[in-house]
Amino acid sequence: MIAITGATGQLGRLVIEQLLQATAANQLIALVRDPAKAVDLQEKGVQVRQADYSQPHTLDAALSGVDKLLLISGSEVGQRVSQHRNIINAAKNAGVQFIAYTSLLHAQQSIMGLADEHRQTEDMLQQSGIAHVLLRNGWYSENYTAAIPSALQFNALLGSAGAGKIASAARADYAAAAAAVMLTEGHAGKVYELAGDTAYTLAEFATELSKQTGKTIAYNDLPEAEYKKILLEAGLPEGLADLLASSDASAAKGALFDDSHQLSQLIGRESESLATSIQRALGEVNAAH
Ligand SMILES: NC(=O)c1ccc[n+]([C@@H]2O[C@H](COP(=O)([O-])OP(=O)(O)OC[C@H]3O[C@@H](n4cnc5c(N)ncnc54)[C@H](OP(=O)(O)O)[C@@H]3O)[C@@H](O)[C@H]2O)c1
Numbered sequence: 467m468i469a470i471t472g473a474t475g476q477l478g479r480l481v482i483e484q485l486l487q488a489t490a491a492n493q494l495i496a497l498v499r500d501p502a503k504a505v506d507l508q509e510k511g512v513q514v515r516q517a518d519y520s521q522p523h524t525l526d527a528a529l530s531g532v533d534k535l536l537l538i539s540g541s542e543v544g545q546r547v548s549q550h551r552n553i554i555n556a557a558k559n560a561g562v563q564f565i566a567y568t569s570l571l572h573a574q575q576s577i578m579g580l581a582d583e584h585r586q587t588e589d590m591l592q593q594s595g596i597a598h599v600l601l602r603n604g605w606y607s608e609n610y611t612a613a614i615p616s617a618l619q620f621n622a623l624l625g626s627a628g629a630g631k632i633a634s635a636a637r638a639d640y641a642a643a644a645a646a647v648m649l650t651e652g653h654a655g656k657v658y659e660l661a662g663d664t665a666y667t668l669a670e671f672a673t674e675l676s677k678q679t680g681k682t683i684a685y686n687d688l689p690e691a692e693y694k695k696i697l698l699e700a701g702l703p704e705g706l707a708d709l710l711a712s713s714d715a716s717a718a719k720g721a722l723f724d725d726s727h728q729l730s731q732l733i734g735r736e737s738e739s740l741a742t743s744i745q746r747a748l749g750e751v752n753a754a755h
Contacts, residue, residue: 627717
């Protein structure tokens with residue numbers, strides 16, 4: 467039995483889609499905070515169990531009979547060390563044989579503010595004695611394509627990533643990697659640094675966006691504090707504005723770059739190119755209008 471946490475999240479849903487292409491639905495358990503959001507998964511024959519990282523009493527029952535667990539890192543930044551501790555402890559109690567954890571690119575050396583919770587989770591997994599694999603995911607391309615609507619509105623892409631190269635990949639590519647390690651053997655003890663095959667600067671992103679839209683969209687590089695202020699003025703919550711601006715500042719120093727091509731090796735194909743990610747995002751923008 468393979469269980470997936472965060473199964474109603476964006477990455478989790480893509481992983482389940484990929485797993486369903488290769489394995490029977492009755493081999494899968496979707497672990498979700500809110501089962502009402504997972505009715506569609508249940509209809510596909512996937513077992514749905516409630517599992518809230520912050521409520522340890524839900525986790526023991528949720529992991530009963532699970533052989534392999536995909537632990538998708540939680541989204542409540544600041545609470546994740548205790549949340550991940552809860553689920554790792556429950557996995558130990560339930561006799562889970564193997565855990566794949568979605569960590570952060572180069573987690574042990576990363577200068578990104580987000581890295582600390584991932585480092586601590588990696589250390590807890592090491593101490594747990596459970597066989598595990600680290601899927602150190604780089605940035606989602608979608609983090610940047612989400613800025614396309616405002617870039618089109620203002621004819622400018624804003625950021626603080628300077629000339630930092632960003633080797634992002636589509637969520638679906640990271641999902642394919644996660645599905646591959648859950649379905650094939652030989653991954654215990656491995657650490658995969660997962661990133662896109664091609665890296666770009668935000669200026670190159672703006673150039674590609676200009677090319678595909680026929681508009682002239684400039685990349686406007688800002689100091690981190692100024693970028694954060696603009697994000698706040700645009701209505702983003704403090705935590706998210708801080709996260710985006712500080713992540714960009716880290717990207718300027720190379721924190722989102724990797725050229726080891728381990729993602730494409732795991733998934734057996736090239737990762738989605740920047741041009742295709744932008745094309746896909748523009749298709750979604752057009753479909754929404
Ligand atoms: N590599 C990147 O660029 C990047 C960017 C953003 C996030 N991440 C990390 O990657 C993870 C997956 O990304 P995503 O795009 O799928 O994020 P997402 O759509 O926000 O999904 C997060 C999932 O975590 C679940 N979750 C949050 N708190 C939980 C709790 N207390 N107990 C149980 N489940 C909980 C959410 O449950 P609900 O469905 O009930 O909300 C959701 O299913 C994120 O959670 C974050 O750790 C990576």
